[in-house]
Amino acid sequence: xxxxxxxxxERRQPDDPRERILSAAGCEFxxxxxxxxxxxxxxxxxxxNIAAVNYYFGDKRRLYIESVKHAHESRVRQVPLPEWDSSxxxxxxxxxxxxxxxERMLGLGQPPxxxxxxxxxxxxxxxxxxxxxxxxxRPHFAVLVAILDDLAGGRLTQPELRRVAxxxxxxCFLYRAAGDVVxxxxxxxxxxxxxxxPRLAEHVTRYALAALGRAAPLTGGGAGxxxxxxxx
Amino acid sequence: xxxxxxxxxERRQPDDPRERILSAAGCEFxxxxxxxxxxxxxxxxxxxNIAAVNYYFGDKRRLYIESVKHAHESRVRQVPLPEWDSSxxxxxxxxxxxxxxxERMLGLGQPPxxxxxxxxxxxxxxxxxxxxxxxxxRPHFAVLVAILDDLAGGRLTQPELRRVAxxxxxxCFLYRAAGDVVxxxxxxxxxxxxxxxPRLAEHVTRYALAALGRAAPLTGGGAGxxxxxxxx
DNA sequence: GTTTGATTCAAACAGTCGATTGAAACAGCT
DNA sequence: AGCTGTTTCAATCGACTGTTTGAATCAAAC
Numbered sequence: 001x002x003x004x005x006x007x008x009x010e011r012r013q014p015d016d017p018r019e020r021i022l023s024a025a026g027c028e029f030x031x032x033x034x035x036x037x038x039x040x041x042x043x044x045x046x047x048x049n050i051a052a053v054n055y056y057f058g059d060k061r062r063l064y065i066e067s068v069k070h071a072h073e074s075r076v077r078q079v080p081l082p083e084w085d086s087s088x089x090x091x092x093x094x095x096x097x098x099x100x101x102x103e104r105m106l107g108l109g110q111p112p113x114x115x116x117x118x119x120x121x122x123x124x125x126x127x128x129x130x131x132x133x134x135x136x137x138r139p140h141f142a143v144l145v146a147i148l149d150d151l152a153g154g155r156l157t158q159p160e161l162r163r164v165a166x167x168x169x170x171x172c173f174l175y176r177a178a179g180d181v182v183x184x185x186x187x188x189x190x191x192x193x194x195x196x197x198p199r200l201a202e203h204v205t206r207y208a209l210a211a212l213g214r215a216a217p218l219t220g221g222g223a224g225x226x227x228x229x230x231x232x
Numbered sequence: 233x234x235x236x237x238x239x240x241x242e243r244r245q246p247d248d249p250r251e252r253i254l255s256a257a258g259c260e261f262x263x264x265x266x267x268x269x270x271x272x273x274x275x276x277x278x279x280x281n282i283a284a285v286n287y288y289f290g291d292k293r294r295l296y297i298e299s300v301k302h303a304h305e306s307r308v309r310q311v312p313l314p315e316w317d318s319s320x321x322x323x324x325x326x327x328x329x330x331x332x333x334x335e336r337m338l339g340l341g342q343p344p345x346x347x348x349x350x351x352x353x354x355x356x357x358x359x360x361x362x363x364x365x366x367x368x369x370r371p372h373f374a375v376l377v378a379i380l381d382d383l384a385g386g387r388l389t390q391p392e393l394r395r396v397a398x399x400x401x402x403x404c405f406l407y408r409a410a411g412d413v414v415x416x417x418x419x420x421x422x423x424x425x426x427x428x429x430p431r432l433a434e435h436v437t438r439y440a441l442a443a444l445g446r447a448a449p450l451t452g453g454g455a456g457x458x459x460x461x462x463x464x
Numbered sequence: 465g466t467t468t469g470a471t472t473c474a475a476a477c478a479g480t481c482g483a484t485t486g487a488a489a490c491a492g493c494t
Numbered sequence: 495a496g497c498t499g500t501t502t503c504a505a506t507c508g509a510c511t512g513t514t515t516g517a518a519t520c521a522a523a524c
Binding site for chain 2: 480481482483484485
Binding site: 035122138163169177190213 | 265268354362369388395396401402404406410412417422435439442445450451452
């Protein structure tokens with residue numbers, strides 16, 4: 001099982017100016033969005049002259065598109081799709097998948113800029129989005145759908161599986177996209193104790209397994225919501 | 233049961249210049265975000281001179297905060313919290329709540345600017361967010377938690393209920409916040425048939441009821457995922 | 465050393481933006 | 495009508511932005 005090998009540091013400064021600009025731009029766009037990120041800031045961070053953007057990329061828009069492309073391509077390269085030994089039960093696979101997704105979205109302080117930039121693009125799609133979907137998102141989606149198909153024992157149609165998959169993704173996505181609001185809604189001590197990737201993964205997985213009849217309902221008929229049994 | 237009385241038109245042009253600016257600003261901010269929305273465009277749309285923003289609001293930032301405040305206050309005024317007769321089963325209440333949330337987020341062409349602006353604020357919180365949460369979001373959240381508490385028969389703790397509520401909200405939220413990407417992932421005919429508010433409400437509700445042991449699992453033990461039985 | 469294309473640079477450009485200003489116009493009151 | 499506060503206006507300001515420009519510098523090849 002290959003999961004989340006090693007996250008590269010936020011932004012190593014490449015030698016090549018073009019790469020340096022891409023990296024700096026990725027960070028700025030991830031942090032501030034397209035409109036608020038400025039060429040001057042990007043060039044300062046990349047230690048290049050402002051004309052370099054025109055020279056290497058043509059214009060700001062092109063630079064943005066290339067940054068998004070660079071982000072998902074490097075993610076695909078560095079972080080392969082999760083794979084499991086054939087003996088690993090589907091329950092476990094689902095848990096791992098969800099855990100991995102939550103770690104990526106919420107993990108350790110702050111996700112790398114590539115992930116943050118992709119999230120922005122998902123929320124406000126540009127022409128860069130289609131390729132991001134095909135190159136990065138769809139393969140992950142297919143893995144999740146396959147796991148759910150196993151869990152459902154072939155009893156759900158593809159459309160049904162896709163909707164269940166989207167339900168799972170939606171649950172994880174909320175904490176990332178609206179995390180500040182969640183933080184205002186829920187008591188702080190509860191955020192600290194229960195809103196960590198592992199704990200949320202537990203909940204999201206258990207919710208799914210219960211809904212699919214692969215675990216007892218959340219309300220009982222077993223050890224309760226916090227039980228580790230289903231994934232042990 | 234009071235649900236979604238009548239949605240006001242997108243933007244009636246008020247008489248009072250201050251109201252006209254607020255309304256125009258709300259639309260612009262909702263459509264383009266804070267950075268890309270300009271005072272000049274707002275003033276043109278409101279048929280006022282550009283100095284009016286300084287006169288009535290002080291600066292752009294203040295105008296934004298007031299727009300968000302105006303949005304949630306008018307929503308609270310116009311669209312009261314859902315209420316049900318005490319004889320209405322919790323299953324039905326949950327379905328209605330989810331349906332209502334999805335209609336608001338995805339409904340008929342395009343939600344009113346107030347909803348769109350609030351969504352933006354949720355995704356990129358400013359100092360306006362806390363009041364939005366307290367005035368608008370929290371009351372709705374409390375309704376949902378209460379419904380879930382009924383469904384769970386008092387067997388889940390408050391933290392557990394809140395997590396289930398967030399799971400439901402996350403599912404609805406995804407279609408709004410990342411609808412374009414969902415549209416790229418899922419076949420077009422499936423989007424058309426199954427990704428309407430009523431159909432999605434059905435799915436989200438059924439998923440929750442199954443997870444809570446208040447309906448058969450999605451995989452069977454009854455009529456299947458598309459059944460209307462649980463809400464009939 | 466010369467040539468050629470690539471790369472980098474400082475300065476400049478044109479446009480846009482939020483904010484300001486002093487005056488004009490308006491509205492209400494005496 | 496005069497006074498006073500409110501509202502609106504056109505012009506302007508200063509800062510910022512993406513983009514361009516012509517020249518200087520660099521690097522590789524001969």
